[in-house]
Amino acid sequence: MAQEQNKRGRILSGMRPTGKLHLGNLEGALKQWVELQDEYECFFEIADWHALTTAWQDTRELRAFVRDLAIDWLSAGIDPERSVIFVQSRVPEHAELHLLFSMFVPVPWLERNPTYKDWLEELGPAAATYGLLGYPVLQAADILIYKADTVPVGKDQLPHLELTREIARRFNYLYGKLFPEPQAKLTEFALVPGIDGRKMSKTYNNHILMSEVAKEVERKIKRMYTDPQKVRKGDPGHPDTCPVFMLHRIYNAAETEEIAPECRSGRLGCVPCKANLITKLNAALEV
CATH class of the missing domain: 1.10.240.10 (Tyrosyl-Transfer RNA Synthetase)
Known part of the structure; x- marks a missing residue:
């Protein structure tokens, strides 16, 4: 406990389990997470509910993806002795807090989310489910339920974190101060090229896995x-x-x-x- 009190704050970060991780994931996030374990009290989430926002049609491999993600994290140096590693769906209070937040979050806040617009452009109007529109509310619940005060993000993710801050402010104004407004810890994510020269991504099938032989x-x-x-x-x-x-x-x-x-x-x-x-x-x- 004394060791945790000497740390600078509490971090929440996570990944959606969509398959084994590649070098872009390793250089872009995991190496930074490993270093943050010495500075912060860290909570790392395997966000399986978030995976359903774009992959709800076929969940047959989801359980295996959760396991693969945990193995990749451990192999990269995420240490369960120094950090909390958990599967989102195993903590039903995330869904409960998400439901409560959704009662007062205006729809226009969600519609202006740039990632939502990008996904609709890529996936088409059939992808416009409530789960996709409302995923930032679940993301806010993920962060605020642990009263995390710091979230490692790249500059492109700042709008997502600002929505979490807006939700915390509105809750605190309506019901009394309970949640911190988490601050961004800007991280310069490394750009890792794929074998075709584009940014490494499973979408482009140009990746090299961390577990590659x-x-x-x-x-x-x-x-x-x-x-x-x-x-x-x-x-x-x-x-x-x-x-x-x-x-x-x-x-x-x-x-x-x-x-x-x-x-x-x-x-x-x-x-x-x-x-x-x-x-x-x-x-x-x-x-």
């Missing part, structure tokens, strides 16, 4: 998109725009100052450059 890592990196202007061996390369070099910066930072000029001069070809990355990436994933 060495042979599969090798197969994917060998297929990886590189500099389109480097057609032949000896052609000068452009490492600053090459996705392979971007992964070198993350998993082979010590050699990037040597790799970049060799690539620009044309002395380093794509095949040996990828072979080097395969070795370094597999070594990182084995740790």
Whole structure:
């Protein structure tokens, strides 16, 4: 208990279980979470109810996805001795608080949510369920039920957190001060390129899993998109725009100052450059 009192505050963060995690999840969130465990009292949520907002038609794999997510978290360094790890649906009070909040949250607050608009544009009008529209209210319940005062977010997620703050303010005004207004802990999430050069995402099927076996890592990196202007061996390369070099910066930072000029001069070809990355990436994933 004394150890918790020395920490700076309480954090709530989570992920939807939609399958095994990839390098983008690892670099974009999990590594930061691992570091936050030493500074904050941390609550990490496997948000299986949130997964239903866009995947309610088929839930056959949801239980397995919950298990996969927990395994990936543990393997990345989320420590149940230092943090609380829980499955959202196992705590029914989240749904109860969500229901109470929904009684006073105006619909226009939810309709202006940029993520809701993006999902409708991507998924079509049939996706406009109450669960999708109201998911920020459930998200607010997730945060406020633990009286979390800090939430790690990227700049694009600030509108979501502001809605939670608005809900806390309205509740406190109507019924008396109970909930803190959680503050954002801005995190510079790493942009991890996929094997096709776009942002790594399961949606694009361009990802490398955290749990990928060495042979599969090798197969994917060998297929990886590189500099389109480097057609032949000896052609000068452009490492600053090459996705392979971007992964070198993350998993082979010590050699990037040597790799970049060799690539620009044309002395380093794509095949040996990828072979080097395969070795370094597999070594990182084995740790």
